[in-house]
Amino acid sequence: MPSEHSEEDVRTSFKIGSLILATSLFAACSPETASMSAQQPIVQPTPPTYSRVAEQKAGWITEDGGNSQLDFNPQVDILFVTDNSDSMKTAQANLVRNMDKFSDGIVRNKMIDYHIGVVSTWDSSERFITTKKDQYGIGELRFIKDGKNQSFNKRFVTRTEKDLMASTLDIGVAPFAEGGPENEEFFSPLLAALDKSGNGQVNDGFFRPDAQLVVIFLTDADDGSASITPDEVDRRLLDFKGGRKDKYSVYGVLVNAKDSDQYKDYGLRILPKYHSECFDMKKKTPVRITNKSEPGCQTGFGPTRLEQLIASANRSADLTNDDQIKNKYIMSIISRNFGTDLANIGADIKVRTMAKEIFLTRGVPVVENGVIQLRVRYGTPEELAAGKGQIIPQGKGGWLYNPDQNSVRLSGDVNYQYKDGARFAVDLKAAILN
Structure with a gap:
């Protein structure tokens, strides 16, 4: 029996079905319609908000109340470390004679509150410790005294005792034969003076936390302290002043390596006992030789250790050259202009003390x-x-x-x-x- 639908009809139906299916698939992949968008709204992020920065303006203000750093009470503690060996008689007399020139700018300035004291050199040898005549231990400030050598129960000069300054610093000399020092030490008594400044100790009250600390060495020798280096002394001074490099300075009234031996302590003279490297010691009588490895044998010996400390202690951002530092902080103990040079040190101390x-x-x-x-x-x-x-x-x-x-x-x-x-x-x- 023949089919109700012809082959042509079947093909036509297939094409129509395929077209409907394709249309449905296209609609499924197309963008959302308006009605679909309304049903699924897109949430937009809310922009962040910030508080408004206050407008900056410049206004005059004054730092003037309740602030102690605005007070002005300049203080200075001046410690002389003085050689009292027999060769220092002339130098001490020079110091006493010119003390007014040194202290003039400091004493006449009504703003400066000063303490001035003196300790003597030390010698750690058993001979010195058992035979020395004075009562003072290492690093102990000497009692102040008048021109008649009358001592008072106080160990440093202030504005109240300014007339006793020169006589106090005139500590005299101790000949070797009478128990005086031979191997002069300066670092050890300086550090001992710092150590003996605590509550109830002999130097109590001399050193003040906020004061400018000034150390002045007066000698024709070099330091002979065993096992204490210049750098160690500088570190101790720095620690003592709370890490403030600007709060201390070190000066020297010293001999120079080029000075004639007649002006120097025996330890700096070119003698076989002290500088055997400059002599042929195999001879019965030592003969001086040219030792090229030791320049001092030709040019002379100076206070090298003291010079090193002075250079280290006074080095700063503004002054880094050691030769320039030594030129500024060291004066010659045999200077023809001793008074003027001493006055320059006093003036420099005044400026350092008044800085703020x-x-x-x-x-x-x-x-x-x-x-x-x-x-x-x-x-x-x-x-x-x-x-x-x-x-x-x-x-x-x-x-x-x-x-x-x-x-x-x-x-x-x-x-x-x-x-x-x-x-x-x-x-x-x-x-x-x-």
């Missing part, structure tokens, strides 16, 4: 048109509170700003109009928040 640094705590000063907006005033609390007082100039002989520390450094040679109880106020225009 004030750290700013309330802001960083702004710069306008190339000019730092900062002012330093000096006066009584009443004057400063009223916005008055002596205006300290910026620059040499005044103040400089140190941006690394945010501090004001006052030079030691400011010409202050001294007033009792005066202090500082620092005005600055700083960036502050509303």
Whole structure:
């Protein structure tokens, strides 16, 4: 029986079905319609919000209240470490004769609170310890005394005893035959003086935490302290002053290697007993030779260890060359200009003592048109509170700003109009928040 549908009809039906299926698949892969989008909305992220930064403005503020660093009470503790061997008679007399020149700038300055004391050289030999005549132990400050050698129950000079300064520093000499030192030590009595400064000890009250510490060696010899190096002494001084390199300095009134042997202690003279390297010791009578490995045999010997300490102690960012340091901090003990040179040391000590640094705590000063907006005033609390007082100039002989520390450094040679109880106020225009 013939089929109801022809082959042509079957093919036509197949094509129509395929077309419907393709259309359905295309619709399934096409983008969402408007109705579909409305049913599944896309959630947009909410932008973050921040609090508004306050506008910065510059305003003048003053560092002047309740801050002890603005007080001005310059202090200096000056310790002489003096050679009292027999060869020092002339040098000590020179010191006493010129003491007024040394102390003039310090004593006449009403602002400086000074302590001045003296310890003598030491000799660790058994001979010295058992035969020395004086009562003083190593590093002990000598009692102050008057011109008649009358001692008082106090171990250092202050403004109250300024008339006893020269006589106190005139400690006299101790000949070797009478128990005087032979191998002069300076480092050991200096360190002992620091060690004996505690509560109730013999040097109690002399050294003060905030004072400038000045050490002055007076000798025609070199240091003979066993097992103490110059660097060790420098480290001890640094520790003693709380790690503040700017709070201590070391000076020397010394001989020079090139000076004639007649001016030197025996230990620095070219003699077989002290410098056998300069002699042919195989001879019955030692004969001096040219020892090229030891320059001192030709040029003479000097206080090398003391010089090393002075160079190390006074080295700073502004002064790094050892020769320049020694030229500044050492004067000749046989100088024809002894008084003038001693006065220069006194003047330098005054400048170091009067220098001051004030750290700013309330802001960083702004710069306008190339000019730092900062002012330093000096006066009584009443004057400063009223916005008055002596205006300290910026620059040499005044103040400089140190941006690394945010501090004001006052030079030691400011010409202050001294007033009792005066202090500082620092005005600055700083960036502050509303």
